[in-house]
Amino acid sequence: VCWMKVFCLQPAGHCSFTGLCFSPLQQSELNSFLWTIKRDPPSYFFGTIHVPYTRVWDFIPENSKKAFQHSHIVYFELDLTDPYTISALTSCQLLPQGENLQDVLPRDIYRRLKRHLEYVKLMMPSWMTPDQRGKGLYADYLFNAIAGNWERKRPVWVMLMVNSLTEVDIKSRGVPVLDLYLAQEAERLRKQTGAVEKVEEQCHPLNGLNFSQVIFALNQTLLQQESLRAGSLQTPYTTEDLIEHYNCGDLNSIIFSHDTSQVPNFINATLPPNERITAQEIDSYFRQELIYKRNERMGKRVKDLLEEYPDKSFFFAFGAGTC
Numbered sequence: 001v002c003w004m005k006v007f008c009l010q011p012a013g014h015c016s017f018t019g020l021c022f023s024p025l026q027q028s029e030l031n032s033f034l035w036t037i038k039r040d041p042p043s044y045f046f047g048t049i050h051v052p053y054t055r056v057w058d059f060i061p062e063n064s065k066k067a068f069q070h071s072h073i074v075y076f077e078l079d080l081t082d083p084y085t086i087s088a089l090t091s092c093q094l095l096p097q098g099e100n101l102q103d104v105l106p107r108d109i110y111r112r113l114k115r116h117l118e119y120v121k122l123m124m125p126s127w128m129t130p131d132q133r134g135k136g137l138y139a140d141y142l143f144n145a146i147a148g149n150w151e152r153k154r155p156v157w158v159m160l161m162v163n164s165l166t167e168v169d170i171k172s173r174g175v176p177v178l179d180l181y182l183a184q185e186a187e188r189l190r191k192q193t194g195a196v197e198k199v200e201e202q203c204h205p206l207n208g209l210n211f212s213q214v215i216f217a218l219n220q221t222l223l224q225q226e227s228l229r230a231g232s233l234q235t236p237y238t239t240e241d242l243i244e245h246y247n248c249g250d251l252n253s254i255i256f257s258h259d260t261s262q263v264p265n266f267i268n269a270t271l272p273p274n275e276r277i278t279a280q281e282i283d284s285y286f287r288q289e290l291i292y293k294r295n296e297r298m299g300k301r302v303k304d305l306l307e308e309y310p311d312k313s314f315f316f317a318f319g320a321g322t323c
């Protein structure tokens with residue numbers, strides 16, 4: 001991983017990937033997204049994933065959980081328990097005051113988007129599990145929480161929203177994702193917490209795609225959802241795959257794979273040559289902005305923290321896919 005070059009990390013455990021993981025696993029065969037920064041006291045990097053923690057918790061080895069418990073200070077990419085973070089993320093995703101998606105999008109795209117969201121709203125009650133209903137989570141509430149304000153969102157965020165409004169993803173709502181769960185645990189255990197990124201740093205790069213690129217991406221996303229709806233396409237990539245790779249400790253498949261908070265992969269679609277070029281431009285833009293530049297920025301902040309507090313034990317919990 002890129003961190004190794006900077007900090008000479010040692011894997012704290014290793015799980016050889018054999019293609020498929022069967023549970024129950026031996027402790028030694030569990031995933032290992034923990035790296036130790038050798039100093040006294042030690043600090044740690046832990047690769048998280050943006051899926052319900054209950055799906056991966058049993059696969060996280062004891063050494064990772066102990067490292068978390070013993071650390072003084074826990075750092076995340078963003079502080080998701082801070083109401084300011086949430087409101088800043090929300091407003092960063094909105095169109096400028098007075099603008100509406102209907103004014104911004106080509107008419108055909110707007111119409112298809114509207115139709116797709118109507119379909120999602122209609123289907124949502126049937127997608128939800130008895131377990132979710134038991135917890136008092138209702139389809140109307142969930143739809144509004146995710147998509148309520150869609151007409152005011154910037155197209156790129158609407159695209160990401162549409163990607164997260166699938167049956168599989170809806171079924172997993174209501175349980176905190178692993179990174180959020182760790183943040184809640186850190187709070188419960190009264191650990192000092194912090195974040196290495198500002199909301200704007202995570203949000204602005206996405207807003208930086210130009211108009212034709214965004215329309216292309218939204219069009220591709222809608223085409224994909226329309227094929228799924230028509231039954232002519234199987235879910236091309238699922239959160240299930242991501243969970244399986246994570247639980248197997250298969251970092252290579254996690255890196256650059258597209259987790260739910262990230263960006264869909266258009267390159268492999270069967271596209272005509274000019275559209276393929278646009279897809280590649282978008283992909284390399286995201287890699288540059290969301291992976292390489294972020295790594296550098298985050299790496300520098302980590303280094304500064306470690307130098308400033310040499311007697312503290314840090315636990316850095318960052319998305320496994322962002323390194």
Ligand SMILES: *[C@@H]1O[C@H](CO)[C@@H](O)[C@H](O)[C@H]1NC(C)=O
Pocket residue numbers: 210211212213281
């Ligand atoms: C968007 O960016 C691409 C690649 O940099 C460029 O070819 C295209 O002309 C730009 N489109 C607009 C509308 O600025």
Ligand SMILES: *[C@@H]1O[C@H](CO)[C@@H](O)[C@H](O)[C@H]1NC(C)=O
Pocket residue numbers: 106108109215216219220223275
């Ligand atoms: C959407 O994509 C399809 C297939 O690539 C293309 O034919 C169509 O013109 C696109 N629509 C818009 C509005 O860009």
Ligand SMILES: *[C@@H]1O[C@H](CO)[C@@H](O)[C@H](O)[C@H]1NC(C)=O
Pocket residue numbers: 265267268
């Ligand atoms: C494209 O699809 C092929 C076959 O499904 C797969 O082997 C390859 O890794 C994919 N490439 C990308 C960039 O996703």
